[in-house]
Amino acid sequence: MVRVIAAAFVLVIGSGVASAQETDAPETPRLIPMAELTTQAIARLAAVQDLTAMVGVDWATVDRADIVHLDDFIGTLRMEADRTLRAALSRDAVEGLRSLPLAAVPEGIGDTLGAVGLDSVETWRAEGLAPEWLEFAAAITELQEVTDGMGPERVCPVVGATWFTNTWGEDRPGARSHKGIDMTSNRGVPVQAIEDGVVVQANWHRQGGRQIWVRALATGDIYYYAHLDYWEKWIWTGTRVDAGDIMGTVGSSGNADSPHLHFGWMPGSYRVDLENLQNPYPLLLELCPQNDVPEWFSW
Secondary structure: OOOOOOOOOOOEOOOOOOOOOEEOOOOOOOOOOHHHHHHHHHHHHHHHHHHHOOOOOOHHHHHHHOHHHHHHHHHHHHHHHHHHHHHHOOHHHHHHHHOOOOOOOHHHHHHHHHOOOOOHHHHHHHHHHHHHHHHHHHHHHHHHHHHOOOOOOOOOOEOOOEEOOOOOOOEEOOOEEEOOEEEEOOOOOEEEOOOOEEEEEEEEEOOOEEEEEEEEOOOOOEEEEEEEOEEOOOOOOOOEEOOOOEEEEOEOOOOOOOOEEEEEEEOOOOEOOHHHOOOOHHHHHHHOOOEOOOOOOOO
């Protein structure tokens, strides 16, 4: 098993009480062709295989494989593939493609898609995209299998039933945009440390309510948990946490209308740096596979 662990251990607490909820809105990215996404997956797989085949560690190869960011990389590919499919197909057609087994043969794809209730036009459209989708899905599956156990241990921040969509960049009052992902769940559902790390801040803010900031030891990433209903009594600035440690529960404290975890991410910051807030949605896609969107939710 390959583990890449940063040696730096620096505790830098942001001045004052920070809240990572809104800043300027980002631009909408372009749609990436499925074949291009597949090429990226295959290239990363080759880099990882080169790394694992080596007797000694060559740091240029480590950088090329980017072990510590594999979760985010895989999640980003899945997110972009989803965006590309949704631009061309209905929700039912996308779900139909996803239901195809990787070993599906061309002759049976049309029948399988038709069996999920698609009309003839949607079946035809989905059937045309099926070969590229299956090639992509196979590449992602192989990449996940080969890299399983590599890099730092990470877990889904919500323990239990949760669902989330890409709320990053959504408009907020005051010409602001949402700088995080809202993970909807029931009040009182446990919230856990996503990585081994140290609590940088644990405090109250009028927007974030009860909030915790954790700096990961292996990556220097800062993770932000907001709107908590409760936090464990042992959570203080400087407290060491391990991946999977329960830190509190989902709530609606601060500026929140319903129970959810507002989750923010500052990769490699080593400190609270609101300018380095980045979209955690791809990372969460990979870490939280049981993301069940309710039937009533509209795309």
